[in-house]
Amino acid sequence: MSTTARAAADRPLLIAGPPALALAALAVYAAGVDGAGASMATLTGINVLVAIGYQIVFGRLGALSLAQGAFFGLGAFVTARLAAAGFPFPVTFPAAILLPSLLAALVVGPVLRLQSYYFPLVTIGLAQLLLVAAQTSGAVHEVPSVHLAGVLAIPRGPGLALFVWAIAIAGGLIVWFLSDTHFGRFVEVARDNPLAAGAIGLDAGRMRLQAFVLSAAYGGAAGALHAHATGAATQADFGLPVMTMCVAAALLGGRRQVTGTVVGVILLQLAVGALRLPEAYSPILYGVVILIAVRALPDGLLGLLERRFARPSVVVSPAPQPIMPRKTTRIAGPLLAARGITRRFGGLIAVDNISLALQPGEILGVIGPNGSGKTTLLNALSGLSPAQTGRIFLAGRDITSLPPHQVARAGFSRSFQTPQLAEGFTALDNIAAARLALRGDGVSMFIAPTKADAAFASARAEAMTCLQAVDLVSMAATPAGALTLAQRRRLEIARALALNPLVVAFDEPAAGLDPDESDALAALLQGLAARGLGVIVVEHQMTFLSGIATRLACLDAGRLIVIGPTATVMADPKVAAAYLGASVIGRGRIR
Amino acid sequence: MEPLPLIVDGLALGAIYALASLAFVLILNGVGAVNLAHGDLVTLGGFVAVAIAAWAPSWPGLVFLPAVAVIMALAGFLLAAVIPRRPRRDTADDVAISTFAVGAILAACLTVALGRQPVSGPPLLGRGTIDVFGLGLSRQSLVVILTAAILVPAVHMLLNSTQFGRRLRAAGQDPDLAQALGIHTGRVAAVTFGLGTMMAGIAGMLLADRFQISAGYGLDLLVKSYIAVAIAGWGRAGPAALVALLIALFETAMSAIAPPVVADAVVYAALLVLLAIQPQGLFGPAAQRRA
Numbered sequence: 001m002s003t004t005a006r007a008a009a010d011r012p013l014l015i016a017g018p019p020a021l022a023l024a025a026l027a028v029y030a031a032g033v034d035g036a037g038a039s040m041a042t043l044t045g046i047n048v049l050v051a052i053g054y055q056i057v058f059g060r061l062g063a064l065s066l067a068q069g070a071f072f073g074l075g076a077f078v079t080a081r082l083a084a085a086g087f088p089f090p091v092t093f094p095a096a097i098l099l100p101s102l103l104a105a106l107v108v109g110p111v112l113r114l115q116s117y118y119f120p121l122v123t124i125g126l127a128q129l130l131l132v133a134a135q136t137s138g139a140v141h142e143v144p145s146v147h148l149a150g151v152l153a154i155p156r157g158p159g160l161a162l163f164v165w166a167i168a169i170a171g172g173l174i175v176w177f178l179s180d181t182h183f184g185r186f187v188e189v190a191r192d193n194p195l196a197a198g199a200i201g202l203d204a205g206r207m208r209l210q211a212f213v214l215s216a217a218y219g220g221a222a223g224a225l226h227a228h229a230t231g232a233a234t235q236a237d238f239g240l241p242v243m244t245m246c247v248a249a250a251l252l253g254g255r256r257q258v259t260g261t262v263v264g265v266i267l268l269q270l271a272v273g274a275l276r277l278p279e280a281y282s283p284i285l286y287g288v289v290i291l292i293a294v295r296a297l298p299d300g301l302l303g304l305l306e307r308r309f310a311r312p313s314v315v316v317s318p319a320p321q322p323i324m325p326r327k328t329t330r331i332a333g334p335l336l337a338a339r340g341i342t343r344r345f346g347g348l349i350a351v352d353n354i355s356l357a358l359q360p361g362e363i364l365g366v367i368g369p370n371g372s373g374k375t376t377l378l379n380a381l382s383g384l385s386p387a388q389t390g391r392i393f394l395a396g397r398d399i400t401s402l403p404p405h406q407v408a409r410a411g412f413s414r415s416f417q418t419p420q421l422a423e424g425f426t427a428l429d430n431i432a433a434a435r436l437a438l439r440g441d442g443v444s445m446f447i448a449p450t451k452a453d454a455a456f457a458s459a460r461a462e463a464m465t466c467l468q469a470v471d472l473v474s475m476a477a478t479p480a481g482a483l484t485l486a487q488r489r490r491l492e493i494a495r496a497l498a499l500n501p502l503v504v505a506f507d508e509p510a511a512g513l514d515p516d517e518s519d520a521l522a523a524l525l526q527g528l529a530a531r532g533l534g535v536i537v538v539e540h541q542m543t544f545l546s547g548i549a550t551r552l553a554c555l556d557a558g559r560l561i562v563i564g565p566t567a568t569v570m571a572d573p574k575v576a577a578a579y580l581g582a583s584v585i586g587r588g589r590i591r
Numbered sequence: 592m593e594p595l596p597l598i599v600d601g602l603a604l605g606a607i608y609a610l611a612s613l614a615f616v617l618i619l620n621g622v623g624a625v626n627l628a629h630g631d632l633v634t635l636g637g638f639v640a641v642a643i644a645a646w647a648p649s650w651p652g653l654v655f656l657p658a659v660a661v662i663m664a665l666a667g668f669l670l671a672a673v674i675p676r677r678p679r680r681d682t683a684d685d686v687a688i689s690t691f692a693v694g695a696i697l698a699a700c701l702t703v704a705l706g707r708q709p710v711s712g713p714p715l716l717g718r719g720t721i722d723v724f725g726l727g728l729s730r731q732s733l734v735v736i737l738t739a740a741i742l743v744p745a746v747h748m749l750l751n752s753t754q755f756g757r758r759l760r761a762a763g764q765d766p767d768l769a770q771a772l773g774i775h776t777g778r779v780a781a782v783t784f785g786l787g788t789m790m791a792g793i794a795g796m797l798l799a800d801r802f803q804i805s806a807g808y809g810l811d812l813l814v815k816s817y818i819a820v821a822i823a824g825w826g827r828a829g830p831a832a833l834v835a836l837l838i839a840l841f842e843t844a845m846s847a848i849a850p851p852v853v854a855d856a857v858v859y860a861a862l863l864v865l866l867a868i869q870p871q872g873l874f875g876p877a878a879q880r881r882a
Contacts, residue, residue, distance in 0.1 A: 064687055066627075110867035117625055117825070118866060120687060121817050124627070125859050128814040132852045239807075244695045247688060280703055287696035294685045294692075295675055 038158045042229045044269045045164035046222050047245060049171050051265045052258050053218020054246035056175060059255035060184070061211045062191035067123035068246050070130040071100035071216045073238030075223025080140035080233035089146045089228075096224035097217045104216035105209060112205035131238045139234040143227045156229060164225050171218060175258045178214075180449035182436055185456070187211060189433050192422040198384075199420060200434035200495065201409040202441050241279055244286035251293035254300025263301060320468055321461035323435075323500065333396065335360050335534040336381075336412070336503045341390030341400075343373075343380045350376040351387070352558035358503060358534040363525060365549030365566065366538045369579055372555040374538045375417065378505055381536075382414045383407040395502055409438070413496035414505040419488040423481030427472055427491050430480050431463035432456060434498040466494040470524060486517040493524060504528060505536040510544040522548050546570065554578060596728055600801075601843030603732035605836035606739030607797045608815055612835040613746045614790035615816040616828045620750065621783025623763040624686035628670065628694035629791060630813030634806065635697055636663050636792025637712055637799035638705065644713035652713030652800055653734075659796050660789050667788025671781040676766075694809060701806035709808075712799025731801045738797060743832055746790065750828050759783055760826075815839075818862050824872030834873070 054068040075096040082092040107126050111118045146154045146163060154163050178184055190197040190204040197204040227233045249268055254260025268289065272282055297304060334357035343351040351373045358364055366374050380387040383404040392400045399410050408414075422430050436459045447455070467473045470490040475483060480491060489509055496504045506525070510518045518541075526548055529535050539545050545552065545566070552569035554562045556578035562569050569575060611633055618626040626632075639662050643655045674689045715734045750756040761769040762779040770776050798804055815838060816831075823830035838858055845854035865872070 064684060064691075066691070107863065110863050111870075117684075118821065118870075120625060120627070121821055122863070122866070124810070125814050125818060125862065128810050129852070129855050129859050131810065132855050136850050136852045240695050240698060244692070247691065251688075280699065283695040283699035284703075287692040287699070290692035290695075291673060291689055294689050 038161045039156070039229070040269070040273060041158075041161040042156075042164050043226075044266060045161065045168045046225050046229065047249070047265045047269060048168045048262055049164075049225070050219050050222035050242060051246045051249045051261050052168075052172055052175055053215040053222070055250050055255065055258060055261040056218070057211050057215040058247065059250050059257075059261065060179065060187050060191065061208060063208065063212075064120045065123045065212065065215065066120055066243060067104070067126045068215065068219045069240070069243035070123075070127040070238055071104070071219030072223035072226070072242045073134060073233075073235070074100045074103070074130060075220030076227040076233035076237045077134060077137070077140065077223075078220070079224040079227040080143045083143050083227070084140060089148050093221070093224055097220045100216040100220035100223075101213045104213045108209060108212050112208050127238065127243070131235060134235040134238050139232060140227075141232045143231050143233060145231075146225075146228050156231075160229060164229070167221065167225065171221070172258055172262065177449060178446070179258065181446050181452045182439070182441075182455070183207070183210075183445040185433060185436065185452075186441060186445065189422045189425070192424050193420055195416065195420040196422050196430070198404040199408055199414065199416075200437040200499065201405045202437050203403070203405045207441075236279070240283040241286075244283045244290070248286040248289040248293070250300075251297065252289055252300060254297075254302030256299065257302055260300045260302040267301075318457065318461040318464055320464035321458065323462050323465055323498070334358055335395055336536075337393045338381065338387075339391050339393075341377075341380055341387035341392060343376055343385060343387055349558050351380055353390070354555075354558075354560045355390075356553055356560065356563060358536065360502075360532045360534055361529050362550045363529050363535040363537060363548050365545040365552045366536060366555065367540070367542070367545065367552055367569075367575070368555035372578070373558040374555055375507055376558075377555065378414060378507055378536070378538055381407075381505065382412060408499060411500070411502035412505070413499050413501040413503070415489070415492040415496065415507055415509060417507045417511070419485075419492045421480040421488060421491060421495075424479060426477050426479055427483065427487075427494075428460055428463050428467065428476040430491060431466050431494050431498045432459040434495050435459035435462045438499060463494075463498060466498045469497055469527075470494040471520075486513050486521075489513070489521065490524070493528075497528075501533060503534040503536065505538070507538050508540065509537065510539060510541050518544055542570070597843060597847065598840075599728050599732045599736070601840040602836075603729070603735040603797075603801050604843055605839035606736045606743070607794050607801075608819070608835035608839045609743050609832035610739050610746075610797070611791060611794040611812060612816040612819040612831045613743060613828055614787045614794060615813075616820055616826065616831050617746065617750065617759075617790065618783055618787035619820065620763045620826050620828075621759040621787070622674075622686065622780050623766065624684055625690070625817070626787065627687055627691040627813065628697060629690075629816055630809030630811065631694040631697040631701070632663070632666070632670075632788050632791040632809075633795040633798065633812045634701065634804050634809050635666065636795025637804035638701060638710075638795075638806075639663065639792065640712045640796035640799055641710055648713075650713075652715040652796070655713065656715070656793065656796065659792055663792025664785045664789040666792070667785035668781055670788060671784035674784070676777065676780060694813070698806060698809050705806055707805055707807055709803035709805040710799065711803050712796060715797075715800055729801065735797045735801045738793075742790070742793065747829055747832070749786075755782075818858060822862060822865055822872055824874040825876040827872070827874050827876070830872075830874040 050068060050072050054065070057063055057065045078096040078099050079092045082095055103126070108122060111122050145156050145160060148154070154160050186197070186202050187207050189200070190202060190207050194204040223237060226237065245265070245268060249264030250261050251264070252267060253262065253264030268286065271285060275285070277285060293300065299306070336358040339355050340353050341351060342349065342353050354377060356364070366377065368374050376385065379385040381392060383399070383402050383406070387400060390400070391398060394410055394412055397410060399407050399412065402410065422433065425433065436456060439455070464473065464476065467476055470493050472487060472490055472494060475487060480488065483491060509521055509525070513521060522544060525535055525537065537545065537549065549566045551564060552566050553560055554569060554572070554575045561574050561578060562572045611629070615626060615629050618629070636659060640652065640655060640659050643658055644652060670693060673693060675685055714731050715738065716730065720729055750759070758769070758774050759779055761772070762774055762776045766776045795804060816835065819835035819838060820826070820831045823834045841858065842854045845857070
């Protein structure tokens with residue numbers, strides 16, 4: 001587990017990236033004004049382009065895609081076929097970018113929400129299919145060099161090398177720009193913990209799609225340039241050399257940064273050149289580099305340098321800034337209303353026709369034996385495993401069929417039985433990300449890095465207020481992964497607060513806490529209710545609940561058997577029966 | 592072509608796919624990660640068989656099967672030593688990445704050493720056809736089916752009905768807990784890789800016997816096994832073998848009327864549709880985790 005606190009602004013090497021890229025380009029170019037050198041420089045630029053595209057999905061998103069070679073090959077084939085039909089570069093290039101992007105969206109769309117091991121499958125399946133298709137269609141030769149228009153042609157050699165590097169640098173700048181927008185930060189949350197991303201209202205699936213489509217576009221562009229540079233598109237373009245080079249470069253240089261990938265590509269290219277390695281042998285070198293880097297260089301060469309030379313990062317503790325409360329039009333009726341919700345898993349009815357209502361300022365305790373459906377009820381309310389029948393209203397708005405991130409956005413925040421946090425982020429930045437996410441995850445994510453930094457700074461100031469509320473200010477600069485269980489629970493509460501919720505729901509918040517910690521937690525929850533929030537607490541510990549709950553709901557085998565004032569429910573013989581079995585009805589009450 | 596011989600060939604290919612997919616599931620269950628070198632290990636097994644058989648071309652291939660099994664098991668132990676054991680939580684899976692690298696190295700080495708030409712291996716028990724009810728059925732296909740028919744249930748029993756199988760699945764599902772229970776997860780991983788690689792190698796030998804193998808064939812074989820496991824239900828051995836068999840029958844039937852890309856595209860499309868509507872696979876996953 002990485003416990004490095006990550007904040008884009010603290011990374012000097014990331015800032016130094018684009019200038020380094022430009023310098024590298026000039027150096028490679030200077031070394032290669034003669035024919036062989038120029039072609040080497042061209043190929044290096046193409047490799048840089050395909051690899052930084054791969055880094056978006058592999059490094060930033062942390063997903064193992066095996067389709068980058070396929071997108072590269074597709075870009076080459078589209079270019080070759082269109083060029084053979086007489087189309088100029090301004091037509092072929094966009095087409096070579098567009099087609100792989102569309103294919104990426106089409107193919108990966110259905111599996112975005114699935115577990116991580118389906119992602120390599122779907123991407124390698126696509127790679128295999130395109131390879132077979134290329135074998136069937138046959139190679140295309142005599143692809144011309146780049147023709148910008150009828151007259152303006154760029155011959156192969158130094159001119160093409162410069163042109164390719166211009167595109168590679170533009171590509172690098174785009175990725176660098178994106179990584180410093182809100183999008184870049186949100187993607188890091190999604191990589192670190194998809195559940196945490198959903199909990200702050202981010203659609204991790206959609207970000208995965210965006211990143212994957214973007215990487216496909218880079219693959220297509222690089223393939224197109226490769227077809228122009230080599231004059232051919234063959235099935236070898238789909239093969240191992242490109243794919244293994246992308247993985248090896250990201251691992252060698254450092255998968256987290258664009259700069260790392262560029263460094264990796266250039267080092268590998270130099271090694272291939274120095275060893276005079278024919279292309280067929282290159283996957284052997286790349287494979288060996290991957291095996292070594294996985295074990296010895298967890299964050300790549302750049303990570304190594306950063307750790308060696310990084311100055312101790314300045315502890316960020318901005319002055320707390322108050323959070324403006326959510327603007328809501330008060331409506332008559334309860335804050336949260338569930339009507340007849342049911343959730344089945346195959347033949348098992350985990351939640352059976354449950355209706356309940358929650359008023360502002362109320363703490364509703366949900367009790368019941370293990371397996372009675374408490375957590376499933378929470379999951380149904382928060383959209384994690386949606387109710388199959390029934391309706392759920394939050395402040396009058398129907399949230400029944402909303403996905404988890406939209407439920408969070410609508411004002412229903414929840415915690416998890418095992419706290420779900422972005423472990424590599426500091427406590428402060430976990431909350432700041434939530435504040436940022438509240439500003440929207442649409443087009444507004446893609447704002448200029450300077451504006452993004454300003455927004456992040458003010459989000460951090462607001463986050464301090466939330467940390468104050470849960471008494472975690474002293475831990476602001478500690479990575480979430482290094483906090484104690486009690487602190488992690490409190491951080492989840494702070495995160496819930498940051499989202500300006502109407503209702504907060506907790507899943508066994510007192511489990512594993514010592515008496516002092518659980519008293520502090522009880523006081524915190526009462527504080528939330530006193531602010532006018534609706535609070536739901538799923539809990540086993542009666543002593544904890546009896547002290548704070550205004551009402552209790554008892555579940556048994558998926559059904560709501562009793563709901564009412566705490567004392568009444570605790571004295572109810574049906575509750576004792578649910579916990580202890582039917583034979584003890586009437587013999588006493590539970591404590 | 593007559594339908595019955597085509598079906599027998601399809602069953603032979605299916606038996607090989609089934610055996611290969613079991614090897615894939617075995618490593619998946621024992622190590623908890625996808626083995627992306629799987630397809631190249633299958634082709635390696637085929638090439639090993641071809642190389643050994645070259646020493647005594649007149650002998651039946653069945654004699655060499657133990658030697659192929661031993662060599663491939665040793666290769667599996669070597670693989671276990673090269674692959675890092677524990678994946679990191681916050682990155683793309685390092686175990687899968689390492690197996691990908693091993694597969695790439697293998698494929699490139701085989702290509703460089705032997706070229707891209709497809710080759711055939713030694714027939715297990717002679718070539719030619721056997722006359723069954725007046726139909727000439729491939730003797731090789733029948734022997735391949737028979738061999739796989741013995742090995743597939745054996746592996747299934749090993750996984751599901753033995754103490755070793757339970758240890759193996761425990762080690763793959765939750766290494767920490769397995770270790771706490773006194774299971775030496777490192778040793779289990781080594782044995783798993785050894786067994787899995789051995790089975791992949793035998794599948795390769797059978798493939799080289801009745802059909803052909805080439806250095807670039809690994810990707811195709813990997814995808815077939817991977818898809819079979821995803822369609823069947825993650826980590827399910829028996830259903831994966833069954834789905835692999837069905838994929839082979841479908842492929843064989845399609846090969847009579849269309850180029851391979853069509854059959855591959857249909858199987859891939861079926862996978863995407865299934866993942867969209869029934870992501871747990873047809874038979875559900877072998878183990879479920881609670882959130």
